[in-house]
Amino acid sequence: MRLAILDYGLFEIYANGRKIGIPGYYIENGERRILVDTGFHRDYLHDPMGVCVADGLGAFGRLIDYTPAQNPAAQLALFGIKPADITDLVLTHGHVDHVGRIDEFPQATFYVSAVERALPQPNYWNGKSRIAWPANRTMTIQEETQILPAISLFPTPGHTLGHLSIAITLPELGPVLLTADAISRPDELAENTYADADDPNMARVSAQLLRDRAVHDNAWLVYGHCPQQWQVLRRVPYWYR
């Protein structure tokens, strides 16, 4: 099994000037090709500011780097992989920067939390969803579930009520926890406010659970949007093994 970090662009948050990477993940496990999250909607490529405003992100921030190379198909192409080759598509949560291109993998088995899938549409941002749930074969996750050997999905609610994180075990690196936005950046653990979360108390519990699990398993924590870690993460075409 091997893991690649995909680059879906850079977003600036006005309130603090933070420039956050937008990640996706690609995991190969035997014959299975697993994509985690899909970045922004393709409309952002043509009119980033206009779509930001239309989606209710205008006062929050802006997409400062979103080239035609920063989407799942283009990132996977660096490995010679086509969207049709993806066997499994995992959505950590339905926010605008994760859900935008879930419609490009109709053949893949789709994994999403039962809580999020129960919503009429992905939660997107400020309730202004431009995305529908895909018609894929869908597996809804309610509790920690091993979906493939050495790959588990588990609920880490709070950031959104149905947020999922991912635990994998690589043959050389060992345990890895892809926290997604359950820990956006490690400073959140010290700040302990989780002010941006849908449920800050649940977010606090989930973040502490992830930290404790990382200590217990000696796991590498890959954060959702940590500017410092984004600088040092090795992205496609590098393989973590």
Ligand SMILES: [Zn+2]
């Ligand atoms: Zn989010």
